[in-house]
Amino acid sequence: MGLVLKHVEQTRSGSWQYRRRVPKDVSEVIPKREFKRKLGDSQREALAAYPQYHAQVERVIEAAKKRMAGAVAASGRSGGAWRDRGSLGNRCRFSGRELPARGL
Structure with missing residues (x-):
């Protein structure tokens, strides 16, 4: 049995x-x-990249x-009644690049 990382999978091409x-x-x-996000072509590369990216995702969600x-x-x-997206702006910053708001 190998190490199991949450949210990590191997693609058809063999990368992680x-x-x-x-x-x-x-x-x-x-x-x-x-x-x-691609973590790497080998299991070793994926293991090295995982902690940093997982922590980044956790920070964005928090x-x-x-x-x-x-x-x-x-x-x-x-919480269920709040729907005002306008006050948050139309863009979100993640991973150093701007992403368009949903629906654009």
Whole structure:
């Protein structure tokens, strides 16, 4: 039995990738359906790249949760009723590049 890393899979070509769905509770803030990145061509490369990228994804998700909580507190609404995307802007920064908001 080998080492099992959460959200890591081997592609058909043999390389390793990180693949994780964006949690539903923050999908309004993060403008994509999943986090996906090639970790390397070998298992050793994937093991080396995994901790840094996984930590980055966790930080983005945590920041999105805080942003949602702050917006809910500011509006005085419950979490399920909040839908104001305009106050968050049309772009999200992740991984050093800008991503278009969902639907663009």
